[in-house]
Amino acid sequence: MTICVGIKTQDCIVFAADSAISTNRFRERDFTYQYVWENGLKISNLHKQLPIMGMSAGLANFKNVSMSTLMKIFRKALTEKIGENKEYTLEIVTKAANSVWEKIYKKTNLNSSSSVDFEFWIGGYAYNATRGEIWKIEIRNGKLLEPIQLCGESDPYKIIWGGQVQALQRLILGYDPRVKFVAGMENLTKEQHNQIRSLEAPLIHPLMPVKDAIDLADFLV
Numbered sequence: 001m002t003i004c005v006g007i008k009t010q011d012c013i014v015f016a017a018d019s020a021i022s023t024n025r026f027r028e029r030d031f032t033y034q035y036v037w038e039n040g041l042k043i044s045n046l047h048k049q050l051p052i053m054g055m056s057a058g059l060a061n062f063k064n065v066s067m068s069t070l071m072k073i074f075r076k077a078l079t080e081k082i083g084e085n086k087e088y089t090l091e092i093v094t095k096a097a098n099s100v101w102e103k104i105y106k107k108t109n110l111n112s113s114s115s116v117d118f119e120f121w122i123g124g125y126a127y128n129a130t131r132g133e134i135w136k137i138e139i140r141n142g143k144l145l146e147p148i149q150l151c152g153e154s155d156p157y158k159i160i161w162g163g164q165v166q167a168l169q170r171l172i173l174g175y176d177p178r179v180k181f182v183a184g185m186e187n188l189t190k191e192q193h194n195q196i197r198s199l200e201a202p203l204i205h206p207l208m209p210v211k212d213a214i215d216l217a218d219f220l221v
Helices: 067-082 090-107 166-173 179-183 190-197 210-220
Strands: 003-008 013-017 026-028 031-033 043-045 052-057 118-124 133-140 148-151 158-163
Touching: 003 052, 003 118, 003 210, 013 043, 013 052, 013 118, 013 210, 043 067, 052 067, 052 090, 067 090, 090 118, 090 133, 090 148, 118 158, 133 158, 148 158, 158 166, 166 210
Parallel strands: none
Antiparallel strands: 003 013, 003 158, 026 031, 043 052, 052 118, 118 133, 133 148
8 A cells, every 4th residue: 555645845845655565466386365564665866966865656556676676767867857057846756757757667668558557746946046846657457648747837736646646635635535426416506516625734834944844744644
């Protein structure tokens, strides 16, 4: 089970995730099994000299390549891509990241499976930026989607989450994400949607100090 949380305030961006990882299921003779470890890598810096980080959920490995190794491959490729261009943007970084993941994904031949789901968030600060951004790359049902910006530099605060989020969404939004399939929420009016949104717990604030943002992210995970 993976839970990933991202928090942005005016002073910082915080990523937090659990460390449990599991391999794909194996079948040998009459047994089906998988390995589960408690110290997997899901968060890493993506450039040793720039304030950019990544966080993953879903696949713990691409075939026989672990996420830890993939992060190193990705960091090297991204560093070469940016090169001496210090006037980078997070959009440039995300597109470069998407290109790298696409090559790795196709190379491992995982794109032949429609059951593959993978989420990868990029958070950080563009050149000379005073506030951060959060972007997302996603593989859904075996298809690599276009990157999206979840939080721009002008947004004063934001909380995002991913992985197995039912419990977290109940805590933050006040309802289980699966309820829309039962209650027909896709047919609600705008006023009804606003009433449901009023259930959301006001956990963050633009002026939240860095340490409090870290503590909140740690608690949610």
